[in-house]
Amino acid sequence: MHTTEPTNDQIQSEKIYRQMGLNDEEYSSVVELLGRKPNLTETGIFGVMWSEHCSYKNSKPLLSLFPVDGPDVLQGPGEGAGVVDIGDGYAVVFKVESHNHPSAIEPYQGAATGVGGILRDIFSMGARPIAVLNSLRFGPLSGNAAAKRTRYLFGHVVAGIAGYGNCIGVPTVGGEVCFDQCYTGNPLVNAMGVGVLRHDQLQHGRAEGAGKSVIYVGASTGRDGIHGATFASEELNEDSDEKRPAVQVGDPFMGKLLIEACLEVYQSGALYSVQDMGAAGLTCSSTEMSYKGGMGMELNLDLVPQRAENMSAYEIMLSESQERMLFVANPGREEEIFSICKKWDVPAVTVGQVIEEPVLRLNHHGVAAAELSLVAVCGSTPVYQRESIIPETVLNRQKESGLDWDVPEDLTDVFKLLIQTPELASKSWVYQQYDFMVRTNTSVRPGSDAAVVRVEGTNKSLAMSIDGNSRYVFLDPKTGGRCAVAEAARNVVCSGGRPLAITDGLNFGNPEKPEIFWQLEQAVSGMSEACSYLNLPVVGGNVSLYNETEGEAVYPTPVVGAVGLIEDNAYTTSQFFQKSGDVLFLLGETKEELGGGAYQQMQTGKISGMPPELDLEKERQLQQAVLENIRRGNVVSAHDLSHGGLSLALLTSCTEQMGISVVLKSDLRPDVVLFSESQSRILLSVSEEKESEIVSSMLQYKVPCVQIGKVVKERFEISFNGTKIIYSELNLLRDLWQNAIAMEMEFSV
Amino acid sequence: MMRCAVIVFPGSNCDSDLYKAANSVEGMEAEYLWYTSESLEGYDAVLLPGGFSYGDALRAGALASQAPVLKALRRAADSGVYILGICNGFQILTECGLLPGALHRNSGLRFICDTVNLEVVNTDICFTSGYSRGAKQIRLPIAHGEGNYTCDTDTLRKLEDNAQIVFRYSGNNPNGSLAGIAGISNSKGNVLGMMPHPERAMAEWMGSSDGRILFESLMMRT
Numbered sequence: 001m002h003t004t005e006p007t008n009d010q011i012q013s014e015k016i017y018r019q020m021g022l023n024d025e026e027y028s029s030v031v032e033l034l035g036r037k038p039n040l041t042e043t044g045i046f047g048v049m050w051s052e053h054c055s056y057k058n059s060k061p062l063l064s065l066f067p068v069d070g071p072d073v074l075q076g077p078g079e080g081a082g083v084v085d086i087g088d089g090y091a092v093v094f095k096v097e098s099h100n101h102p103s104a105i106e107p108y109q110g111a112a113t114g115v116g117g118i119l120r121d122i123f124s125m126g127a128r129p130i131a132v133l134n135s136l137r138f139g140p141l142s143g144n145a146a147a148k149r150t151r152y153l154f155g156h157v158v159a160g161i162a163g164y165g166n167c168i169g170v171p172t173v174g175g176e177v178c179f180d181q182c183y184t185g186n187p188l189v190n191a192m193g194v195g196v197l198r199h200d201q202l203q204h205g206r207a208e209g210a211g212k213s214v215i216y217v218g219a220s221t222g223r224d225g226i227h228g229a230t231f232a233s234e235e236l237n238e239d240s241d242e243k244r245p246a247v248q249v250g251d252p253f254m255g256k257l258l259i260e261a262c263l264e265v266y267q268s269g270a271l272y273s274v275q276d277m278g279a280a281g282l283t284c285s286s287t288e289m290s291y292k293g294g295m296g297m298e299l300n301l302d303l304v305p306q307r308a309e310n311m312s313a314y315e316i317m318l319s320e321s322q323e324r325m326l327f328v329a330n331p332g333r334e335e336e337i338f339s340i341c342k343k344w345d346v347p348a349v350t351v352g353q354v355i356e357e358p359v360l361r362l363n364h365h366g367v368a369a370a371e372l373s374l375v376a377v378c379g380s381t382p383v384y385q386r387e388s389i390i391p392e393t394v395l396n397r398q399k400e401s402g403l404d405w406d407v408p409e410d411l412t413d414v415f416k417l418l419i420q421t422p423e424l425a426s427k428s429w430v431y432q433q434y435d436f437m438v439r440t441n442t443s444v445r446p447g448s449d450a451a452v453v454r455v456e457g458t459n460k461s462l463a464m465s466i467d468g469n470s471r472y473v474f475l476d477p478k479t480g481g482r483c484a485v486a487e488a489a490r491n492v493v494c495s496g497g498r499p500l501a502i503t504d505g506l507n508f509g510n511p512e513k514p515e516i517f518w519q520l521e522q523a524v525s526g527m528s529e530a531c532s533y534l535n536l537p538v539v540g541g542n543v544s545l546y547n548e549t550e551g552e553a554v555y556p557t558p559v560v561g562a563v564g565l566i567e568d569n570a571y572t573t574s575q576f577f578q579k580s581g582d583v584l585f586l587l588g589e590t591k592e593e594l595g596g597g598a599y600q601q602m603q604t605g606k607i608s609g610m611p612p613e614l615d616l617e618k619e620r621q622l623q624q625a626v627l628e629n630i631r632r633g634n635v636v637s638a639h640d641l642s643h644g645g646l647s648l649a650l651l652t653s654c655t656e657q658m659g660i661s662v663v664l665k666s667d668l669r670p671d672v673v674l675f676s677e678s679q680s681r682i683l684l685s686v687s688e689e690k691e692s693e694i695v696s697s698m699l700q701y702k703v704p705c706v707q708i709g710k711v712v713k714e715r716f717e718i719s720f721n722g723t724k725i726i727y728s729e730l731n732l733l734r735d736l737w738q739n740a741i742a743m744e745m746e747f748s749v
Numbered sequence: 750m751m752r753c754a755v756i757v758f759p760g761s762n763c764d765s766d767l768y769k770a771a772n773s774v775e776g777m778e779a780e781y782l783w784y785t786s787e788s789l790e791g792y793d794a795v796l797l798p799g800g801f802s803y804g805d806a807l808r809a810g811a812l813a814s815q816a817p818v819l820k821a822l823r824r825a826a827d828s829g830v831y832i833l834g835i836c837n838g839f840q841i842l843t844e845c846g847l848l849p850g851a852l853h854r855n856s857g858l859r860f861i862c863d864t865v866n867l868e869v870v871n872t873d874i875c876f877t878s879g880y881s882r883g884a885k886q887i888r889l890p891i892a893h894g895e896g897n898y899t900c901d902t903d904t905l906r907k908l909e910d911n912a913q914i915v916f917r918y919s920g921n922n923p924n925g926s927l928a929g930i931a932g933i934s935n936s937k938g939n940v941l942g943m944m945p946h947p948e949r950a951m952a953e954w955m956g957s958s959d960g961r962i963l964f965e966s967l968m969m970r971t
Binding site: 159162163166167168169251252253254256257344345431432433434435436437438439440442443445569572 | 759760762763765766769770799800801803804805806859860861862863890892894946948949951954955956
């Protein structure tokens with residue numbers, strides 16, 4: 001049995017509201033807004049709804065910088081996920097969501113419910129989920145005291161994503177994984193969901209029309225995940241393990257049934273509106289739906305299906321139990337909804353109704369458990385303009401040289417070491433645990449720049465990618481922000497897609513620290529610039545702050561999910577070489593830019609100097625040129641140059657049989673040419689007869705273009721100014737590259 | 750026209766893939782059939798899809814093997830109706846006893862999604878006759894956590910003697926399966942269970958079209 005709840009006075013005098021995430025000023029404004037002291041349930045509701053996770057109170061002023069509109073945007077930020085038109089009466093729905101803190105303490109469930117949560121955002125919009133991607137960050141897999149735990153976190157996060165995604169039957173088609181010391185205590189787990197709907201299936205989350213039934217659908221409510229959103233909005237510390245009960249537990253089987261039941265309910269026309277119960281569960285869905293509709297809602301909590309005994313109103317409202325949705329039914333159509341849900345074995349029960357008065361009214365055991373003005377809860381969220389300071393350390397680090405070592409004697413050896421760093425090694429150990437083929441629409445699998453998924457019922461495909469290089473952002477947040485957007489779009493272009501829009505996941509430290517807020521401000525400003533220049537509206541996203549352990553923040557880590565439209569399946573392109581004899585072109589300019597790069601990190605164990613610069617006009621020209629040539633059928637393979645530069649791009653374009661013979665000439669150092677991470681560069685392979693067409697087309701677009709060699713069978717050789725600098729059997733290199741992560745995971749002690 | 754039923758269990762997730770694949774074969778017509786159906790009258794073939802029926806509760810395929818449609822499935826098997834179980838469908842067929850043996854957790858203890866090389870060992874049954882014309886080495890996708898086939902020595906001998914081993918992993922054995930077994934049939938050859946997914950290999954853009962031959966063979970029923 002639970003103990004008696006604190007009284008309204010105790011909540012104030014003992015400052016119990018602080019445990020629910022409200023600070024003293026916020027609590028005072030709650031009292032002022034209500035004209036009285038809130039009870040425990042009410043305090044909890046304000047606590048979650050005013051958390052950063054739900055209210056964006058620290059990031060709102062910055063997020064308003066993002067361009068959100070575009071000719072194809074059907075739904076921007078504000079609903080479950082963004083929606084963009086793709087023609088033929090179809091639209092794509094996508095969004096990224098973080099599950100960092102849950103994954104830090106309970107990696108399997110934390111990651112699994114991250115996938116479940118983002119999928120509910122997608123199908124709550126009316127779409128069938130067609131793909132999941134993820135962006136992961138961990139500490140180093142070996143070499144420090146925490147490495148064993150890091151391997152545990154990494155292994156279980158991957159298993160959690162696999163366990164949920166594979167079972168629910170949505171392919172996990174792509175993503176990225178990076179490793180750095182700064183993520184040791186606070187790994188990042190961002191999941192991106194993508195769905196497709198017909199325009200007439202688009203759902204909304206507004207509760208309108210007094211008297212309409214409010215129906216609770218899905219799994220029963222338990223004590224898991226209570227105050228998860230608040231937990232997500234504070235720093236991790238040694239007590240965080242005690243927050244394990246704040247982590248939700250996922251049931252992908254129920255998730256699968258819920259998807260099918262919801263999609264069938266949408267088809268029936270019996271539904272008026274819907275929102276998923278994600279962060280802040282029943283609280284967030286009921287208050288947001290009513291507030292958006294300009295109405296109120298009355299709920300009888302006794303009717304809410306419960307899996308634990310004697311749950312209090314506070315627990316019911318704050319639980320983040322998974323696989324639950326809130327429906328508002330069209331009048332008189334409730335029975336249709338019940339019968340569809342029954343067919344799928346999904347519980348569905350009327351728990352209340354929409355009311356005229358704009359309040360949330362909760363009844364529990366026959367008494368009023370809460371009565372809150374929705375204007376107070378949803379319309380009076382505090383907004384903070386945080387202080388921002390450029391840290392001295394950043395300026396000093398930028399002044400350091402990015403290259404203060406001599407050219408290594410044996411570059412083949414250096415290359416072999418570099419391709420085995422977990423950062424650059426093949427991620428096949430990860431993605432082979434994901435079913436990336438289910439639904440049989442995946443035409444480009446994980447391992448290429450962007451994954452490509454066909455849109456059933458059309459001759460079109462969607463290219464999708466998620467990216468972000470936090471080392472660049474750490475060195476210079478503004479440039480890093482621009483690079484993140486540009487790279488995500490470039491990946492999509494390399495697959496033959498016209499980038500439509502992006503979704504962003506902003507993972508930063510504590511915004512109350514001026515130097516952290518400076519990072520956030522600069523990164524968002526860089527991202528906005530790139531989005532405006534490249535015509536990429538931001539249609540939704542997620543902000544995860546307070547990613548700190550014992551006061552140390554992670555690198556500022558904005559990740560960008562981009563989706564592009566491939567207008568004809570025939571344009572679908574991957575990064576992989578196809579035919580021996582094909583000609584290799586390097587597009588773009590290579591400069592001495594090693595700052596924040598994988599080579600610098602390996603050589604010096606740290607990062608310094610400035611990150612690669614990004615000229616948005618050059619980027620746009622490059623993307624247009626490559627897309628145009630792909631559409632003309634001039635391109636066999638296209639690969640964006642990123643981590644590890646040209647040498648890595650060459651290796652990762654090779655297949656079991658297809659290698660390269662490359663001849664480089666330059667005034668730069670050979671290691672710079674191999675490993676520089678200069679932006680706006682793409683590697684193409686084209687058939688011999690298209691060679692001259694590529695050259696003249698690139699001239700037209702003013703894109704620097706050099707023929708650097710050919711695709712050959714089974715060898716991997718690069719010469720520089722007449723000397724061979726990398727020479728190896730292709731299979732040897734590929735084995736090292738492909739097995740490195742498995743070796744770390746299975747043989748590290 | 751060959752009429753096929755694709756059985757949908759709660760948690761099946763390759764049902765639509767199988768439906769699309771079968772309907773893309775000329776002369777074949779597939780429809781969905783809910784797991785509560787008590788009759789399979791009028792169907793020439795029954796297709797059990799992959800996925801996670803009942804969320805793999807208890808054991809993969811264990812609960813689905815008790816579903817109402819299974820009674821009808823046993824009768825259909827007896828009367829010579831063609832039955833194909835893929836991945837979770839194979840697990841259901843071993844759980845319900847229509848095929849011998851069991852599928853354990855992969856030896857590496859991880860889910861594996863990949864495209865693998867297979868040898869078509871028996872090209873004499875209706876599902877595989879088409880492979881006799883070309884190379885018996887084919888490539889099909891796999892995606893499973895519990896595909897490690899096992900059975901006792903007597904059963905293995907019987908499977909070998911009766912030519913019931915239909916597919917074997919060729920080269921690398923991805924999941925530790927006994928004798929590299931990837932798919933087996935019953936002794937009459939009208940029930941086939943396999944871990945690889947032919948429905949995921951219907952066209953070159955998918956990475957392989959070797960799965961199409963299986964559906965075409967079934968359609969020809971030679």
